[in-house]
């Protein structure tokens with residue numbers, strides 16, 4: 278099974294310290310979230326898995342960490358200043374403000390609903406374009422609206438990669454094809470954020486730009502579409518909750534030749550099967566648009582430079598073919614936060630114990646689990662047991678994320694670890710003091726096994742991998 282809806286995950290996340298509403302003690306800040314201990318670990322593990330799979334396990338990917346605030350010209354030539362906007366509509370009746378293309382996903386802001394809970398009843402204004410980039414000013418400027426100091430918080434990590442293409446190429450001495458990977462925060466002043474961490478104004482992206490010859494782009498594109506589905510399976514997302522979506526000609530960005538989105542069943546409660554799915558990541562063939570637009574050389578029909586500000590030409594010289602051209606780019610772009618949500622939803626399971634009580638088990642892949650092993654003393658009033666349990670935790674902590682917990686009875690402690698997805702619990706009891714063995718309990722089967730303390734680390738490492 279997986280979670281019946283996002284709300285189930287919202288309450289689990291808050292109850293157990295994965296994710297909290299941001300600025301909560303001041304009434305919150307619409308759709309901003311803070312990640313607690315377990316959320317940080319889970320997100321880190323997801324990013325590490327992506328990084329390992331993409332950067333370490335291949336031989337053709339370089340890494341980058343570019344600035345969030347760049348020269349404003351980056352966003353002029355990328356097209357974001359003029360086209361990175363959503364169509365905004367206002368309702369004259371309920372005074373709500375909505376994204377025209379996402380009307381079906383939003384609720385009337387009034388209680389009770391002025392528009393009968395349905396956007397169809399809304400009295401909507403004409404749509405107008407609303408730019409999603411957050412504006413800021415750089416340096417000690419006289420006025421907030423000083424255009425010369427205007428800068429933006431990046432709305433995607435991709436542009437930082439394109440403008441560093443020549444730096445990476447020259448320092449790594451790469452030949453095509455190769456990619457540049459980056460993980461980092463992005464910011465979009467979304468018109469209608471919501472659905473927990475699905476759509477927020479501050480979020481994190483895992484993006485890779487893969488540069489190749491134009492004729493190789495379609496096949497490489499397909500390989501990444503297949504590859505990323507496999508990666509999602511490898512981190513525990515079931516195939517039945519994933520779906521591909523091929524963007525239509527009308528939906529494609531002006532620079533894209535083909536874009537395929539990988540969708541996840543974020544809304545299983547919806548009756549319409551298609552409406553259950555929404556975007557987890559996008560994989561686009563962006564053609565040679567990006568490197569060309571940031572280059573100083575390309576000219577229009579009259580011989581005028583298309584980019585009069587760039588000081589660099591981001592073309593590539595193919596030594597073997599003695600040919601200069603602008604590489605095509607394949608871009609797999611995934612959201613960290615949406616992946617966290619999908620992983621939590623897919624791992625969510627309920628199980629009934631012998632007493633007939635329902636227990637939540639988060640069946641996370643061990644690699645993603647925030648805590649790998651919890652060491653629990655059976656009797657916390659026995660100093661020898663407590664000391665041995667603490668020592669076992671210390672011995673394990675170098676090899677894996679281990680925690681010690683003695684804040685409840687053993688049944689409660691097991692239930693708590695199940696609920697946060699800890700694959701193994703190690704229990705230290707009276708017998709442990711005599712025969713130097715402990716009980717290892719499996720999260721998914723609740724089966725218990727007696728293991729020698731001297732062999733515990735190896736035993737756990739083997740089972741965790």
Ligand code: ATP
Pocket residue numbers: 433465467474475476477478479480481482556557558559610611612613614615
């Ligand atoms: P959407 O159509 O849902 O607005 P998008 O197509 O604009 O998303 P991309 O620009 O392709 O998104 O960004 C790549 C990925 O970044 C998305 O697939 C998603 O996982 C993540 N992402 C984009 N916007 C947000 C957001 N506001 N909150 C959380 N994650 C986001």
